[in-house]
Amino acid sequence: MDDNAHDAGHGAALLRAAAWAGRPLRRRTRMRGWKRVWPLAVGLAAACAAIVTISDVAVQGTQRTHQLSVVISDASSTSSDRCAPDEYAGTFFDGATVRVEDAAGAALATATLGRPSADGDRGCSWTMSFDGVPESSGYVLKVTSTGTPPREYSFEYSPDRLETLDWLVRVSVIA
Numbered sequence: 001m002d003d004n005a006h007d008a009g010h011g012a013a014l015l016r017a018a019a020w021a022g023r024p025l026r027r028r029t030r031m032r033g034w035k036r037v038w039p040l041a042v043g044l045a046a047a048c049a050a051i052v053t054i055s056d057v058a059v060q061g062t063q064r065t066h067q068l069s070v071v072i073s074d075a076s077s078t079s080s081d082r083c084a085p086d087e088y089a090g091t092f093f094d095g096a097t098v099r100v101e102d103a104a105g106a107a108l109a110t111a112t113l114g115r116p117s118a119d120g121d122r123g124c125s126w127t128m129s130f131d132g133v134p135e136s137s138g139y140v141l142k143v144t145s146t147g148t149p150p151r152e153y154s155f156e157y158s159p160d161r162l163e164t165l166d167w168l169v170r171v172s173v174i175a
Contacts, residue, residue, distance in 0.1 A: 068130045068167050070098060072113065072143055075172035077123030083116040092175040093126070096145040100130055103138035122172070133167075135159070143173055 074093060077083065088094050093113055100109040109130035116124040133139075139162065144152040153173045162169070 064135050065132045066135075066162070066167050068100060068109070068133045068139075068162070068169065069127070070100075070130070070141065071122075071125050071127050071168070071170045072096075072098065073122045073125040073170065073172045074116070075123075075174045079118070079121045079123060081118070081124055083118045083124035085115050088116055088124075088175075090147070092145040092147055092151060092173070094145075094147065096143055098128060099142045099144065100133060101140040101142065102134070102136035103140075104136075105140070108133050108136070108139075122170075141169060141171065143171070 072093075074088075081087075093116065096113045098111045098113065099107055102108055109132075111128045111130070113126045116126055118124060136159065138159070139157045141155040141157065142152055143154075144150075153171070155169070155171055157165075157169065
């Protein structure tokens with residue numbers, strides 16, 4: 001018996017079995033044209049929409065941050081000064097705050113000046129580092145003292161300027 005005859009006999013047996021079970025036998029038909037492609041097109045469109053949505057959430061959810069280092073120096077000090085903390089008691093620098101703000105004026109980081117140190121030819125200085133400073137269209141560095149009289153020094157920086165400074169800002173103020 002050849003293979004085709006065997007297959008025909010096998011097919012007839014299936015038809016008899018289906019009829020015996022009381023169920024109609026479904027014939028497989030081949031989808032043609034658009035009927036064949038539309039499930040693939042719908043699935044592909046849904047996958048693309050999911051990828052775009054996930055990537056938008058991922059991009060918006062991650063924000064680049066920076067480490068900003070700030071060096072505040074006493075403009076009236078010299079390299080030969082001792083920079084002892086008792087020399088600064090009661091001056092502008094005693095308890096002054098350093099605040100980093102974004103372009104809208106929201107505080108990004110704050111620190112209080114502690115002990116001064118000798119900084120080579122810049123005289124006495126205070127160094128601090130602010131981790132996690134988020135992206136902004138502009139930045140303002142404020143050095144404020146509530147002493148008598150209260151004073152505030154303000155310095156503005158663009159992100160490009162901070163990038164050229166390697167996120168290291170040096171400012172000198174007068175006590």
